[in-house]
Amino acid sequence: GAGVSQSPSNKVTEKGKDVELRCDPISGHTALYWYRQSLGQGLEFLIYFQGNSAPDKSGLPSDRFSAERTGGSVSTLTIQRTQQEDSAVYLCASSLSWEALNEQYFGPGTRLTVT
Amino acid sequence: AQSVAQPEDQVNVAEGNPLTVKCTYSVSGNPYLFWYVQYPNRGLQFLLKYITGDNLVKGSYGFEAEFNKSQTSFHLKKPSALVSDSALYFCAVRDSANAGKSTFGDGTTLTVKP
Secondary structure, three states: OOOOEEEOOEEEEOOOOOEEEEEEOOOOOOEEEEEEEOOOOOEEEEEEEEOOEEEEOOOOOOOOEEEEEOOOOOEEEEEOOOOHHHOEEEEEEEEOOOOOOOOOEEOOOEEEEEO | OOEEEOOOOEEEEEOOOOEEEOOEEEOOOOEEEEEEEEOOOOOEEEEEEEOOOOOEEEOHHHOEEEEEOOOOEEEEEEOOOOHHHOEEEEEEEEEOOEEEEEEEOOOEEEEEEO
């Protein structure tokens, strides 16, 4: 079946502009996660959703970052007033449920470059 | 708080030799441990996980990992490395008491030379 999809695959934006990154999880997966991977770095947890609610927003770097999920499916990560330090690969993952024993399935990522 | 350490940024092995990629963890509850692999220009793929039971777990592509509770380790192993195993490997931990969040290590680049 289809895996996790993300769009766009690449995004170049000017400093100060807003961007929206989209994630479409595997059908039937109720949990959805956003991570950020900077060049040469590991994965930085941003936020996760169980259904449409986000129990843990602790990883969002600043109030410029927000995310929503509607209909228990597609999620959008929005970065307002982008800064150069926001440049990274943004990864989305989904899992069958929020339970810790479930592995995550990752999308190909969106490479964001802020100029 | 939960954390993962991958002490080696880079591991180099010759094809046909055994390989080990190290991982240690810290959690307050029971650990659920995962290995993921990231091939060049591709997304992360799940390799294997330890939830409970047998300390030696087997996963995709001939990889296995051994859970050691006393040493809080979950090292990834393969008896005979292939050039195609060259990739970036991530260890991750989830705490049974903090289900949603996964903490990933910084990754280890494995290079298998012919």
